[in-house]
Amino acid sequence: xxxxxxxxxxxxMGAPMAANLERAGYRVAGYDVRxxxxxxxxxxxxxRATRAVIVVVRTRPQVEEVVSRLRxxxxxxxxxxxxxxTTMERxxxxxxxxxxxxxxxxxxxxxxxxxxxxxxxxASGDPAAIARCRPLFExxxxxxxxxxxxxxxxxxxxLANQLMLAAHMVACGEAVRMARSYGLAPEQVLPxxxxxxxxxxxxxxxxxxxxxxxxxxxxxxxGIIHKDLRTLLGDAGERGLPLPLTALSFQELLEAWx
Numbered sequence: 001x002x003x004x005x006x007x008x009x010x011x012x013m014g015a016p017m018a019a020n021l022e023r024a025g026y027r028v029a030g031y032d033v034r035x036x037x038x039x040x041x042x043x044x045x046x047x048r049a050t051r052a053v054i055v056v057v058r059t060r061p062q063v064e065e066v067v068s069r070l071r072x073x074x075x076x077x078x079x080x081x082x083x084x085x086t087t088m089e090r091x092x093x094x095x096x097x098x099x100x101x102x103x104x105x106x107x108x109x110x111x112x113x114x115x116x117x118x119x120x121x122x123a124s125g126d127p128a129a130i131a132r133c134r135p136l137f138e139x140x141x142x143x144x145x146x147x148x149x150x151x152x153x154x155x156x157x158x159l160a161n162q163l164m165l166a167a168h169m170v171a172c173g174e175a176v177r178m179a180r181s182y183g184l185a186p187e188q189v190l191p192x193x194x195x196x197x198x199x200x201x202x203x204x205x206x207x208x209x210x211x212x213x214x215x216x217x218x219x220x221x222x223g224i225i226h227k228d229l230r231t232l233l234g235d236a237g238e239r240g241l242p243l244p245l246t247a248l249s250f251q252e253l254l255e256a257w258x
Contacts, residue, residue: 006045006053010036014056016115024139042069052076073099082106084235085152092151101129104151106158118142124153162228166249168202
């Protein structure tokens, strides 16, 4: 297989994703602002890529910076970062004006999913571009959902997921505190809840989630969730969409890492 895939952003998610692509037989042109990778610039990645450039950076300004520097017509630009749908739609239009195709494809599954190649991928955009990228998605994930043909819809689904994740985290944390007040340990309560109507991914993976609180700071998993909630609330505010539970979860998680 003599195909080069660009990967921009070689952090906790991007590095194992790039490794999985290489194991599958693709050559990777990788770049990271911290100096990781075999390319010296975003422009070099675009020049070397033969089919697609995957963007896995952390924040909206970083995505905007990367996209603004991808100018080689004919490439599929796959944004797997989580940003707001409105910005993603605008970036898709900007890329189309320069002769590039945007594929909106945020991911869920965390570092473990990136390492194992079992990510959930929420793709939207031009069906032909998604079809071209499908072999890459099959390497990176085990669940591909094609949401629609409009760029930005994948981001909307990802943010809906983050909203529910955050709400479940707050609810489960409160339930654990309540149970402890009666002398019950989480391992006595949560296995029951997992098999009952209160069950959720958070309840089933409480040891992992509880560890996110211990990580602290804006760089860990809790910080990523908080960033995504801030993104969602900002976009919803501009659109006049009330999301009171999101706002409450945002505040609760903000207090949790202070």
